[in-house]
Amino acid sequence: MVKGERPEFTNPPEIFYNDSEARKYTTSSRMENIQEALTQRALELLALPDDDQVKMLLDVGCGSGLSGQALSEKGHVWMGFDISAAMLNVALEREAEGDLCLHDIGQGLPLRAGKFDGAISISAIQWLCNADTKAADPRKRMRAFFESLYGCLARGARAVLQFYPQNSEQAHMLTSAAMRAGFSGGLVVDFPHSTRAKKYFLVLMVGSAAPLPTPEGLDGEEPVDDGQVNIINRKQQKRRKTNHAIVMDSSRHPEAKGKSWIFKKKDQMRKKGYTTVPPDTRYTGRKRKSHF
The missing domain is CATH 3.40.50.150 (Vaccinia Virus protein VP39)
Incomplete structure (x- = not known):
């Protein structure tokens, strides 16, 4: 597929x-x-x-x-x-x-x-x-x-x-x-x-009707991606990846490499309903050793 x-x-x-x-x-x-x-x-x-x-x-x-x-x-x-x-x-x-x-x-x-x-x-x-x-x-x-x-x-x-x-x-x-x-x-x-x-x-x-339940997310929040894939042009995907890499490496966003930035982003994701956010541990934000 x-x-x-x-x-x-x-x-x-x-x-x-x-x-x-x-x-x-x-x-x-x-x-x-x-x-x-x-x-x-x-x-x-x-x-x-x-x-x-x-x-x-x-x-x-x-x-x-x-x-x-x-x-x-x-x-x-x-x-x-x-x-x-x-x-x-x-x-x-x-x-x-x-x-x-x-x-x-x-x-x-x-x-x-x-x-x-x-x-x-x-x-x-x-x-x-x-x-x-x-x-x-x-x-x-x-x-x-x-x-x-x-x-x-x-x-x-x-x-x-x-x-x-x-x-x-x-x-x-x-x-x-x-x-x-x-x-x-x-x-x-x-x-x-x-x-x-x-x-x-x-x-x-079946039988007597009842009011429909209230939908979730009426306040505009977004949950985690549920696996239903949106069709995106491959060039757009590549461009997004490139732009993301530029932002992460830019001197204009030095906080992107710090622990506080990671904790902030994970907290924002949890508030938006994301269910697959990794738990916070002592290893969160720690720089990994190179194996090469």
């Missing part, structure tokens, strides 16, 4: 997420942190009642079980669907606690009515917008998915589906398909002012 290219533009998911890609995805500590953060936010938006009862949840596009792991840690029972056999094999190797099912969600979910207390999905439903074969009709696939999802959820339950739309038309198409299936609710966009890291959550409700 060309760096910066969306996975949906390369191959169908069952081909793109082969054994090599599945293992690379799962062993990346960065991706694991991203998945955990997105799952925790999805659970928050799911607004499950705090009654100490174990909930039966559905994980749509469960992959290798990273999101399911967060569900298990919360004490929930879950079932996961994914179209990639390689991803599910990795989930089995990791001893995922949920029941796993190899299935194309665009064909609908073969589940009994009203059996689930909620559903989540992390970075999966944008694949429904693709026509990977001549016979594939994205609108029909969306209808099959959302109608079956609506049917398997208990009355009063919610589904929280995080996704990466290619554009506003895709977001509208998915939202409209969900509403036509009977859901109420809508889009919650965290960090809406960020051009780099908006988070789209389709919050769907």
Whole structure:
């Protein structure tokens, strides 16, 4: 895959997420942190009642079980669907606690009515917008998915589906398909002012409607880059790297080499919501010895 290219533009998911890609995805500590953060936010938006009862949840596009792991840690029972056999094999190797099912969600979910207390999905439903074969009709696939999802959820339950739309038309198409299936609710966009890291959550409700949750980041703060790569011209990337090196070496910014500058920058990043900032230690800002 060309760096910066969306996975949906390369191959169908069952081909793109082969054994090599599945293992690379799962062993990346960065991706694991991203998945955990997105799952925790999805659970928050799911607004499950705090009654100490174990909930039966559905994980749509469960992959290798990273999101399911967060569900298990919360004490929930879950079932996961994914179209990639390689991803599910990795989930089995990791001893995922949920029941796993190899299935194309665009064909609908073969589940009994009203059996689930909620559903989540992390970075999966944008694949429904693709026509990977001549016979594939994205609108029909969306209808099959959302109608079956609506049917398997208990009355009063919610589904929280995080996704990466290619554009506003895709977001509208998915939202409209969900509403036509009977859901109420809508889009919650965290960090809406960020051009780099908006988070789209389709919050769907079965039965009586409720006000949508308040998005995060309305004050303009930006979180850590969540791994969804923006396509940037290579010349622009090179120019940015060059300019950054010039600034760091410039005599106009002598403070850039000091401990106080590093602590200040790390503190700013934490306040902006960055979750991968290294902790402060006695080695922070210490000049490394040359090995050459």
